[in-house]
Amino acid sequence: MAIMLDGTTRVIIQGITGKAGSYHALEMRRQGTNVVAGVSPGRGGEKIDGIPVFDTVQEAVDAFRPDLSLVLVPARFAKDAALEAMAAGVKTVVVVAEGVPVHDSLELTAKARQYGCRVVGPNTPGIFSPGKAKAGIMPTNAFKPGHVGIVSRSGTLSYETASELTRAGLGQSTFVGLGGDMVRGTSFVDVLSLFKDDPETHGIVLIGEIGGYQEELAAKYIKENVNKPVVAFIAGRKAKPGRRMGHAGALVMGGVGTYESKVETLKEAGVQVADSPADIARIMARIL
Amino acid sequence: MRLFEFEGKQILSRYGLRTPRGKVAATPEEAAAAARELGGPVVVKSQVLVGGRGKAGGVKFASTPEEAKEIAATLLGTALKGETIKQLLIEEQLKIKEEYYLGLTIDPIAGQPVLMLSPEGGVDIEEVNARSPEKIGRLLIDVREGLPPYAGRQLARRMGMAGKILVDIGMAAAGLYQAFRHLDAIIAEINPLVVTEDGSLIAADSKFDLDDDAMYRHREYSLDGRIEGETELEKRARRLGIKYVELDGNIGIAGNGAGLMMTTVDLVERFGGRAANFVEAGGAGAQAGSGEGAINWWDTVIQLVLSNPKVEVLFFNLLGGNHRGDEVAQGIIRGLKNSRPVPAVIRLSGTRQEEGRAILREAGYSSYDSLEEAAQAAVKLAQEVGS
Numbered sequence: 001m002a003i004m005l006d007g008t009t010r011v012i013i014q015g016i017t018g019k020a021g022s023y024h025a026l027e028m029r030r031q032g033t034n035v036v037a038g039v040s041p042g043r044g045g046e047k048i049d050g051i052p053v054f055d056t057v058q059e060a061v062d063a064f065r066p067d068l069s070l071v072l073v074p075a076r077f078a079k080d081a082a083l084e085a086m087a088a089g090v091k092t093v094v095v096v097a098e099g100v101p102v103h104d105s106l107e108l109t110a111k112a113r114q115y116g117c118r119v120v121g122p123n124t125p126g127i128f129s130p131g132k133a134k135a136g137i138m139p140t141n142a143f144k145p146g147h148v149g150i151v152s153r154s155g156t157l158s159y160e161t162a163s164e165l166t167r168a169g170l171g172q173s174t175f176v177g178l179g180g181d182m183v184r185g186t187s188f189v190d191v192l193s194l195f196k197d198d199p200e201t202h203g204i205v206l207i208g209e210i211g212g213y214q215e216e217l218a219a220k221y222i223k224e225n226v227n228k229p230v231v232a233f234i235a236g237r238k239a240k241p242g243r244r245m246g247h248a249g250a251l252v253m254g255g256v257g258t259y260e261s262k263v264e265t266l267k268e269a270g271v272q273v274a275d276s277p278a279d280i281a282r283i284m285a286r287i288l
Numbered sequence: 289m290r291l292f293e294f295e296g297k298q299i300l301s302r303y304g305l306r307t308p309r310g311k312v313a314a315t316p317e318e319a320a321a322a323a324r325e326l327g328g329p330v331v332v333k334s335q336v337l338v339g340g341r342g343k344a345g346g347v348k349f350a351s352t353p354e355e356a357k358e359i360a361a362t363l364l365g366t367a368l369k370g371e372t373i374k375q376l377l378i379e380e381q382l383k384i385k386e387e388y389y390l391g392l393t394i395d396p397i398a399g400q401p402v403l404m405l406s407p408e409g410g411v412d413i414e415e416v417n418a419r420s421p422e423k424i425g426r427l428l429i430d431v432r433e434g435l436p437p438y439a440g441r442q443l444a445r446r447m448g449m450a451g452k453i454l455v456d457i458g459m460a461a462a463g464l465y466q467a468f469r470h471l472d473a474i475i476a477e478i479n480p481l482v483v484t485e486d487g488s489l490i491a492a493d494s495k496f497d498l499d500d501d502a503m504y505r506h507r508e509y510s511l512d513g514r515i516e517g518e519t520e521l522e523k524r525a526r527r528l529g530i531k532y533v534e535l536d537g538n539i540g541i542a543g544n545g546a547g548l549m550m551t552t553v554d555l556v557e558r559f560g561g562r563a564a565n566f567v568e569a570g571g572a573g574a575q576a577g578s579g580e581g582a583i584n585w586w587d588t589v590i591q592l593v594l595s596n597p598k599v600e601v602l603f604f605n606l607l608g609g610n611h612r613g614d615e616v617a618q619g620i621i622r623g624l625k626n627s628r629p630v631p632a633v634i635r636l637s638g639t640r641q642e643e644g645r646a647i648l649r650e651a652g653y654s655s656y657d658s659l660e661e662a663a664q665a666a667v668k669l670a671q672e673v674g675s
Contacts, residue, residue: 019577020574020610075501076504098571099501099571100501101472101499101501101502101505102394102472102474102499102501102502103431103469103472103499103502104502105399106394106399106400106401106431107431107432109399109400110399110400110430110431110432111432114432125609137609137610138609139607139608139609139638139639141638142607142638152547153547154545154546154547154548155545155547155609156544156545156546156547156548156570156607157545157547157548157551158547159607159609159638160548160551160607160659163607163637180546180547182394182396182474183394183396183399184399185399187397207547209546209547209550210550212396212397213396213397214396214397217397233551235547235550235551235554236550236554237554237557238535238550238553238554238557238563239550275558276551276554276555276558276659276660277551277659278658278659278660
């Protein structure tokens with residue numbers, strides 16, 4: 001088991017003929033992913049290292065009934081590509097692009113609710129169940145199979161954390177990147193609700209950031225529903241109010257979303273809060 | 289990206305809302321001419337992007353064109369909360385009976401736009417929210433349905449409004465929503481939305497904040513000169529698509545990933561150092577491709593960080609997925625050569641880390657694998673340089 005993605009998940013890649021698309025298609029296959037097809041409008045009939053390319057998602061769906069689409073197209077085309085996947089009946093859509101206009105994300109998430117589709121992202125490295133399958137762009141050498149689930153708003157910070165966990169001898173069950181944008185398809189609570197029932201996940205790492213109140217909602221959910229140990233880290237302790245610290249979502253305004261409020265709420269919910277990525281691994285190693 | 293009040297009002301009137309008659313003036317003479325043309329008493333409003341303009345003395349009343357000219361002369365060219373006043377909006381004075389607040393923003397948890405309406409207009413809405421949140425009516429909007437006038441009327445009814453204003457509020461909310469969607473706004477506010485003595489509903493102010501990621505769809509607006517307190521360096525970085533944040537210490541931080549950069553700043557401060565700035569260049573750097581393009585990219589990034597004279601130590605932190613360690617290492621070396629020699633602490637991990645570290649070693653730079661160790665080393669260096 002793992003959550004959201006394993007070796008049996010049928011995966012397509014939208015934008016597979018692009019430089020990133022073809023590179024990650026092969027990387028993903030090397031990690032065990034069942035990449036059944038790719039989609040690139042105007043390039044139907046081609047093959048990327050044996051993977052068939054279709055012009056439309058519908059054709060890929062008719063031929064392979066994929067469970068998940070990894071959208072690897074530039075930000076300004078991401079909405080259209082993701083909507084195409086949803087309309088064709090794909091139930092999980094992972095949007096990697098950084099810089100997707102927030103109004104596009106509003107439409108995406110509204111349509112996803114209508115279609116009963118899970119959108120992960122935008123601005124996410126994707127999903128990775130080490131040893132089983134990868135649907136994303138994260139570097140694989142930081143990860144190894146094991147029993148720690150990671151859910152994060154930040155890509156690089158989760159690689160950092162994974163490599164510290166790996167160094168401490170703690171592998172990972174699944175890593176899910178939520179993305180750093182203001183509006184996103186999947187929340188901490190969505191992922192926590194899957195990790196809590198996953199027998200292969202023994203402990204959970206939650207990597208948050210300043211801004212918004214997602215972490216506070218996660219804390220409430222953990223307090224009421226999660227019996228597994230959770231270790232959290234919040235980036236942006238030294239951030240200035242009113243300034244976007246790199247991520248669109250990382251913005252402290254009017255006292256909402258401060259480092260202190262997040263840490264306090266998480267601690268109240270019984271979550272251990274780490275001071276650095278290395279500290280996450282030290283705490284998790286003590287618990288598990 | 290924030291819009292000036294007069295730009296926002298132009299948008300509002302395009303979407304069917306009534307705004308006061310007015311003209312933009314850049315000189316005292318233009319202010320006088322505008323007042324003469326409008327006839328009667330006017331308001332002189334500084335066109336700045338900072339909040340709290342009224343309290344800071346940026347809005348004044350004039351009963352004659354001469355007075356408008358005098359006021360304009362005292363305002364133009366002066367700084368309001370650090371922002372220079374370059375333009376004024378000269379408007380007719382309204383005879384105000386009631387003041388409302390009408391706004392649209394994005395609720396990040398619901399992932400939906402939210403319409404807000406309050407009978408307590410004309411004051412800071414965050415203040416109203418803190419004092420009496422029940423005075424703000426909220427309505428989540430399904431973007432597939434949009435915001436028809438009836439939904440605005442329903443919200444107004446819920447807030448206890450009655451009479452002709454219901455019709456006007458419904459139309460105003462629907463128009464504001466159209467503008468909000470078409471312009472990719474993150475915030476669209478009218479505060480106050482006033483009812484005048486003759487019963488008209490008029491947008492007496494406007495505040496629009498547009499999504500920077502969507503500006504390619506709105507080329508009529510440029511970011512230049514608008515960003516509050518933006519330094520020359522921040523402007524250069526923005527044009528390159530680099531996320532650059534200036535702080536006040538002496539350690540310059542560069543690398544990839546917003547979360548990782550924030551954490552690097554946090555760690556430096558935890559070990560007793562202070563960051564001078566940080567640059568998140570990974571996202572934009574992905575467009576630079578590989579080979580010479582990538583090397584030049586990191587060269588540019590290093591130069592950008594070091595062009596801040598406060599930087600005495602460079603702390604480069606990259607955990608590469610897409611970025612290749614060997615190319616990044618060459619870029620760092622080139623950047624240090626092309627700007628100025630400062631002591632550097634380099635943490636390089638991820639794709640092709642061994643090749644990258646070998647290149648750095650050959651050029652006389654040591655590198656780290658552990659972020660904590662690197663942060664400690666950077667702080668130690670910064671303390672030595674500073675003492």
